[in-house]
Amino acid sequence: MARESFDKEVQFLRLLALAGGAYSRQQFASRLGISVHTYDKTLRYLKDMRTSLQPLSANQESDLTEGLRYNHYESADPLLLFLFRAKSLKESESVRLSLTITLLQDRELTAKELLDECSDNMPLDFPCPDEKTIRGDLKYLEEVGVITRCEGGRPYRYRAANDLVDHLSDDELLDLYDYVDVMANTQVPAVQGYLLRDTLKKALGKRGFSPETSETHLYKYHYHSRILDEAHLHTVFQAIRERRRLQFLYLSPKKGKNYASKNTNPLFERDTEGSDETTLPLLVIYDHQYGRWYLIGHSSKLGLMKYRMEGLTQIEIGDAVEETQFTSQLARAQEQLERSWVTDTLRPVKVVARFYNPDRAGANFIRDRVEAQGQWGTIREETEATFLYEITVNGIYEIKPWLRSFGSSCEVLEPAWLRKEMIAEWEEIRNNYESVREDF
Template identity: 75%
Template sequence: MARESFDKEVQLLRLLALAGGAYNRQQFAARLGISVHTYDKTMRYLKEMQSSLKQPLSPEQETELSDGLRYNYYESADPLLLFLFRAKSLKESESVRLSTILTVLQDQSLTAKELLDCCSETMSADYPSPDEKTIRGDLKYLEEVGVIVRTSDSRPFRYTAAIGLINELSDDELIDLYDYVDVMANTQVPSVQGYLLRDTLKKALRKRGFDPSAAETHLYKYHYHSRILDEAHLHTIHRAIRERRRIDFVYHAPRKGKNYAAKNTNPLFEREEQSQTQPLLPLRVIYDHQYGRWYLIGHTQRNAIAKFRMEGITQIEEGEVVSEEEFNRHLNTVERQMERSWVVDTLRTIKVVARFFNPERPGSNFIRERVEAQGQWGSITEESDESFLYTIMVNGIYEIKPWLRSFGSSCEVLEPAWLRKEFIAEWKEIQAHYEPVRKNI
């Protein structure tokens, strides 16, 4: 699948997850900057991919692709947001060929020539028959990623699927491992590889006669769809950071209300407004746990620090490599300016002081525990049995403000005075919304 096409599907799935059935075809196409015909074609492609890579929905559920996001409400291990990763950057014939190789290597060890015969016999006539060089290239790739292993040291090499660990586990151990991966994949970032591992363990449980859904200890309602979708860029960006390589990409700021822009090759249909490419030296990737967002921090050609939300990045292309000295110089600048950033803010450093009130009921002090866990480098000072003070020097207040507000009546902002006045005005506005409409209600 072409890289631009993958960006398009990612952005379409993002809109489906956020808007559900609120948009019609024309509105989806306008938001993506594509034609309605391209939108319909993309939807057909996604449905075909879903049917080939996922368990099919029931007849009652088999309506629109967007409905799958509702019917898979708690099943976050098999979300529609994930199946793209299984088909990303693979041609259809390549995907079928790799699936065939892995299937036959599950139960036996074979050489490259034997696998070539298996692929020629089992693959549909719609796909071109692979040659031995192609099969050896596939085996080298699968061995590098740890999916298969060699079973012999002498030529011709024999290969088998790397499922020894799973086969050696008892039923109880396999269920415990499945539960552990389930929890970690849903609570840690990045998470896509954890979900894929969970799928593998689920298939292993089914093969032993277990129903994984009956043994699940946790159910998750997934809130942050961007978290999974934006992981599509992590591998490319992290590799560019390791290699000190510049990248170019097209960026769509969230405030502009445009998620994607088609790259038209036909001059008759070329749009008047072409998206501008952003050149950047990537330095850091930061994840915001509060909103489930990824941020890319880098250095621009105008000698300035730039911050981009990952959800607006499309069409990434790798560029030239910079010297280690230049990379470290820009990295040190970023780390110095973001030393006191709550997330990515680089505004003027401000002292924030807040009073937190302990719960009235005896027992676990969840207010104190949350401040200690999430308060980063802020300091805590005991004030009384009822409250404690929290002090922090932070770049700006716009990122820490939602965190303070989330404590409700358990938090009182003391400094700065203007921030305290803002909170007072906001709480008065909220109170006004709960005023009775009629005096006699």
């Protein structure tokens, strides 16, 4: 799949996940910045891609949201995994590697034996591989741990690396699946976890377990956006490791445009909503509050730059810089971000808040959450019913939603102007509710 096409599919699925069926075709296409014809073509492409991995029913095929997001509790599969699989390999490679892994499931084969088997079993629409291609596939699959080389001399024999799954009892396999399921839905990055979860689910199916066996956790904590944005992580981390600049078209989320096509045809050339950026990537930061990834970079003209990962399109790796330059810019960025709640670099502000313990017996979920999420802030006891939380952060705009999320269990004490802002916001909320009839 072309890089530009993958950008479009990512933004398409992001908008679908966030809006569901709230937009008409015209509204959906307008928000993406594409024509209705391109919208229809993209939707058909995604449905064809999804169907190639798991057939959909007639009802699922006819409905927009259900056709792609057919099971809420398995939403990671149709919205994410099939897209990552389709992006990662050419169609011919996908067919050839799948056939290779299948042939090595129950047998030990040499490269030449595998070549003969592939030549006999490859679909007629695809060319038969040569020995060099097969050996390259075997080397790649061995490096990523999918297959293993058997003991003995030349010619080397290979088999599928199923020891982990095969040596587990049914109960152990179920426990492992449950653990991976929880971790994939609560930890970042998550795509590799979802892929492992998918593999374990198939292993359970081969042992005769029904699909309902694996659906024990009905609550899934994840954001579609943050998982989709993981498509950029491999490229970004590669650039950071190699100290290379990144070039990309940046579409600011504040402007409401999610996608811009490359102007390859001069007859249809038009100005894009985004800006062409060149930056030296330094850090990647994840915001748990909103499920957002941020790229922190350095621009030779503008200095420290912060980008929402969802706005990055048409990413390309550029030239390398000296290690001393990269190290100095990284140290400067870490110094500026030292007191950032997420990425803010405004002047430091001391924030003091009073938290109220729950008025009931049992776990103190207020205290537990402050300890878990309060970062470098300090806690000191005030009374049996309250405790004080103090932290110095760069600005209050990123910590403010966190404080507000505690509702009546949090009272801001300092700074005074922030306390007045919080009072005004809660007054506005109260006024909105005063107009509702008591017997509503």
